[in-house]
Amino acid sequence: QVQLVESGGGLVQAGGSLRLSCVASGRTFSNSAMGWFRQAMADEREFVATISGSGDTTSYADSVKGRFTISRDNAKNTVYLQMNSLQPEDTAVYYCAARSGLRANVLIGRYDYWGQGTQVTVSS
Helix, strand or coil: CCEEEEECCEEEECCCCEEEEEEEECCCHHHCCEEEEEECCCCCCEEEEEECCCCCCEEECCCCCCCEEEEEECCCCEEEEEECCCCHHHCEEEEEEECCCCCCCCCHHHCCEECCCEEEEEEC
16 A cells, blocks of 8 residues: 655746645555646546656656656655646646556556645636
């Protein structure tokens, strides 16, 4: 079993930045690829970014490429999502997820464990 706890969400003006953190416990963290997903009201949950267990492979949704950066610190069992140039359309609940494998993956169904989410609101 893996427990994931996100933090760092909040209210920010358009053009601003936030950094989300997700602390994992209960499994060897470096053995798990991690992902960030988001869900806006009335929308389905969608992929944002993923990172491999070692941190050497990342992938991003086209909508955030060049603005968001995923990273991890295996010594701290933590994955981060640095979000720059935020726009109102980035407003959503952001979820951290872990999968039982090393390879980064963009598919929501490939993730086994989920956090409770953290709200990000971008005002115009």
